[in-house]
Amino acid sequence: MSMPGRRADAVRNRQLALEAATALLAEPDAALTVEAIAKKAGLGVGTVVRAFGGKDALLDTAVAHLLEPVVRRGRDLLQQYGSEQALRAFLTELIAFQAAHHPISDQLRGLTTPATTALRADLVQVVAEMLTGARQDGVIRTDIDLATTTALISHLAFAIARAQPGNPQLADAFITVVMDGLRPS
Amino acid sequence: MSMPGRRADAVRNRQLALEAATALLAEPDAALTVEAIAKKAGLGVGTVVRAFGGKDALLDTAVAHLLEPVVRRGRDLLQQYGSEQALRAFLTELIAFQAAHHPISDQLRGLTTPATTALRADLVQVVAEMLTGARQDGVIRTDIDLATTTALISHLAFAIARAQPGNPQLADAFITVVMDGLRPS
DNA sequence: ACTTATATGGAAGGCGCATTCCAGATGTCA
DNA sequence: TGACATCTGGAATGCGCCTTCCATATAAGT
Incomplete structure (x- = not known):
């Protein structure tokens, strides 16, 4: 090093x-x-x-350090639990993380620095994998395509975190509503 | 004048x-x-x-001008259609509006200027009324309280608009998922 | 211990933006 | 038309921030 x-x-x-x-x-x-x-x-x-x-490079590194364990945690969850359960748990943790690091989202919107960009992609990838598994298990509707569903989840998680940082009641409600809405009819 | x-x-x-x-x-x-x-x-x-x-006062007035018709439109919808249908239609229009005025959300976060604040409250009020009606009609779940549901809707609308400005497919998917998730089980 | 390459603090410089200022222009009213 | 209050453009000012610079300090090698 x-x-x-x-x-x-x-x-x-x-x-x-x-x-x-x-x-x-x-x-x-x-x-x-x-x-x-x-x-x-x-x-x-x-x-x-x-x-x-430069400042941007510093923030890029800092964010990467913060984000890396989150992505790893997502992979662990996916391996340890079924897709649906992993997704639900991951959403909860993602929201908590974002709420705890509230400035990240604001400060780094549009920052296209390398490490941050890559990790963001990894995050989306993990969510997509969870959704793919859950679809195969028949617990997620397939009338909306995977990419759209993934985008939905990602952006909604982001929104709810910023909505009321540290309000677990709202976060729970969000997850319940979205998961229910994602089930096949 | x-x-x-x-x-x-x-x-x-x-x-x-x-x-x-x-x-x-x-x-x-x-x-x-x-x-x-x-x-x-x-x-x-x-x-x-x-x-x-001052710049803030100018933006406040401009945003108020933009937002006023939206709130009025929400009231019209509520009067003209049933609560559920009005809610769905209003969400569609809200998202389209925000997508068309993308800078508003970013620029005015935290702006606590009077007119904008008041109109934001009006918006929430309209959504709350729609939800109240829909709950009475038995088409919206009541295991999540009204305030939480309202907050959910507001923030989610905001999120999806910023997600992919002008992607109606995503907006539709969002509305479908959330409305399905909000139905009583 | 002495030398030298490397690092340090924080002042100075530069930049983008809102706000203030004022000499000159322009509406208003008799 | 003349007198005067009001308004105008845009240069100057102020402010917060990132970046650069350099005289001084310090680690590393011998």
């Missing part, structure tokens, strides 16, 4: 900056400016920016 | 600024800066700002 000619303090500071950014991403109403990140990390702004080559 | 001491050109320019802002609100990817509005209206920036007392 440590590159040649790369000083130890630089590596450590990069890590500190990353942790500070990640922490701020979980704070609602946080400013999320380079200066705020630097202060939280106990570094100068120059150091923070230099470690990643 | 013309106030005393208010010069005719000032009134006309105010109208021009309002129209320019409204037009920009319907243009996806429009800059929506005061300068852009001024240029589109053929006015100087000072004139535009002065006419409303």
Whole structure:
């Protein structure tokens, strides 16, 4: 991991900056400016920016760190439970995650940085796999095509998370309604 | 309409600024800066700002102008059709409207200007009335309380509109899924 | 310990935007 | 038409932010 000619303090500071950014991403109403990140990390702004080559790259890395376990968790669920149950559980966790990292969605809309884009695609992929399995099990309607259903799920999960961050009652209701609506008639 | 001491050109320019802002609100990817509005209206920036007392006030008025007919339309639907049918039709129109004025949602999140806030409340009120009627008709489940259901509908409509602006197939699928999910079991 | 390549803090620079200001223009009223 | 209150354009100002820069500090190698 440590590159040649790369000083130890630089590596450590990069890590500190990353942790500070990640922490701020979980704070609602946080400013999320380079200066705020630097202060939280106990570094100068120059150091923070230099470690990643720009604010966007830093945020990209931070978001990737946050998103990666979510995607992995989705894969685990899929392997461990049946498709329908996995989907339901994953939705619950996705919503909770987004609610806990509320700033992510706002801040990064339209950020087409590489890692974030890739992970977003992975997320959609996982949801699509769950839906495919559930369709084969006959518990999800097939009169709406897979891509549309996947898009629906993804966007609705996003919406509900931002609607009332941290209101589990609303999240439950959302999941119930959508899952019921997705069953075959 | 013309106030005393208010010069005719000032009134006309105010109208021009309002129209320019409204037009920009319907243009996806429009800059929506005061300068852009001024240029589109053929006015100087000072004139535009002065006419409303600030950018936010201008946008507030523009959004109110746009939203008012939507709310009225909802009331008409409610009076003309049964609750369920009105709800379905209104959702379709709401989504189309939001898709056509895509910048509104992004630009005005958190804008707590008076007119916009009031109209948003009216919108929710109309949806709540439709749902109340539909519940009484026995076509909407009552195991989820009214407020939650209303919030659900509002946020979901918002989500789908932003998901794929102008993709009627997705919008239809969304409405079908949610309406099916809202039926009593 | 000394040298040198590398890193640091934070001031200065640059940019995009809303707002303010004012010299000049233009509607209004007698 | 003349006098004057009102309005106008757009340059100047202010503000928040990201990025760049460089004099100083510090790790690494010998």
